[in-house]
Amino acid sequence: xxxxxxxxxxxxxxxxxxxxxxxxxxxxxxxxxxxxxxxxxxxxxxxxxxxxxxxxxxxxxxxxxxxxxxxxxxxxxxxxxxxxxxxxxxxxxxxxxxxxxxxxxxxxxxxxxxxxxxxxxxxxxxxxxxxxxxxxxxxxxxxxxxxxxxxxxxxxxxxxxxxxxxxxxxxxxxxxxxxxxxxxxxxxxxxxxxxxxxxxxxxxxxxxxxxxxxxxxxxxxxxxxxxxxxxxxxxxxxxxxxxxxxxxxxxxxxxxxxxxxxxxxxxxxxxxxxxxxxxxxxxxxxxxxxx
Numbered sequence: 001x002x003x004x005x006x007x008x009x010x011x012x013x014x015x016x017x018x019x020x021x022x023x024x025x026x027x028x029x030x031x032x033x034x035x036x037x038x039x040x041x042x043x044x045x046x047x048x049x050x051x052x053x054x055x056x057x058x059x060x061x062x063x064x065x066x067x068x069x070x071x072x073x074x075x076x077x078x079x080x081x082x083x084x085x086x087x088x089x090x091x092x093x094x095x096x097x098x099x100x101x102x103x104x105x106x107x108x109x110x111x112x113x114x115x116x117x118x119x120x121x122x123x124x125x126x127x128x129x130x131x132x133x134x135x136x137x138x139x140x141x142x143x144x145x146x147x148x149x150x151x152x153x154x155x156x157x158x159x160x161x162x163x164x165x166x167x168x169x170x171x172x173x174x175x176x177x178x179x180x181x182x183x184x185x186x187x188x189x190x191x192x193x194x195x196x197x198x199x200x201x202x203x204x205x206x207x208x209x210x211x212x213x214x215x216x217x218x219x220x221x222x223x224x225x226x227x228x229x230x231x232x233x234x235x236x237x238x239x240x241x242x243x244x245x246x247x248x249x250x251x252x253x254x255x256x257x258x259x260x261x262x263x264x265x266x267x268x269x270x271x272x273x274x275x276x277x278x279x280x281x282x283x284x285x286x287x288x289x290x291x
Contacts, residue, residue, distance in 0.1 A: 127164075169226055188206055
């Protein structure tokens with residue numbers, strides 16, 4: 001007799017019998033896990049036993065003064081490139097969302113141009129700006145000059161790198177910010193207007209917090225990419241982390257352990273940025289999900 005066909009009294013007796021439920025087995029999952037663990041163990045064993053990694057040299061240079069100084073330059077490039085890039089990106093995003101066709105065209109053209117040109121080309125262009133303009137003037141456009149100075153004196157290698165990174169970053173951050181703003185449901189805008197709130201309060205208390213949920217993940221990825229992308233400025237002989245590592249292994253020939261020095265620092269600081277991203281995202285996610 002089946003359980004469904006049994007009378008209620010008989011069904012209770014069957015239920016009380018606690019029929020065993022056979023668990024579905026997945027043997028291939030355990031096989032895949034075992035193979036993965038074996039490969040990880042083999043990799044770790046190679047890291048420990050292979051003398052080519054030269055961990056003694058790694059330990060010697062990972063906290064060396066020259067490496068830490070270069071790391072400071074990398075962080076400064078990341079900070080200024082991010083700050084200026086996102087500030088300019090906000091302006092460009094406003095231009096893209098503007099109803100003024102002139103502002104729309106200028107913002108779109110900027111974004112199109114700077115996303116099309118490779119970053120290394122932009123950096124080298126700013127680094128060699130003195131070939132085009134020997135002097136730089138400050139004044140009224142097509143009018144009198146208030147001051148002028150030599151381009152080589154005003155535009156150092158570090159400044160050229162910051163300008164190149166920031167202008168490149170602005171093109172991507174503008175699209176991230178624009179996408180976050182337009183992702184907010186139109187009903188939210190209409191509800192804010194119906195409450196009679198001033199425009200600034202509508203944007204900063206209703207629209208912006210919701211837009212930040214879409215902006216933050218992509219913005220954090222851009223910051224991390226910029227942090228790693230600062231290694232490109234080594235072509236400009238700026239003493240950032242990767243350039244300094246190249247200088248050191250060019251002298252002692254210990255290529256692998258010095259590359260591991262740079263790798264470990266990139267991993268550590270990228271992990272710190274990821275943790276910061278997590279807490280900021282959690283802050284703006286309040287009220288978006290039910291507990």
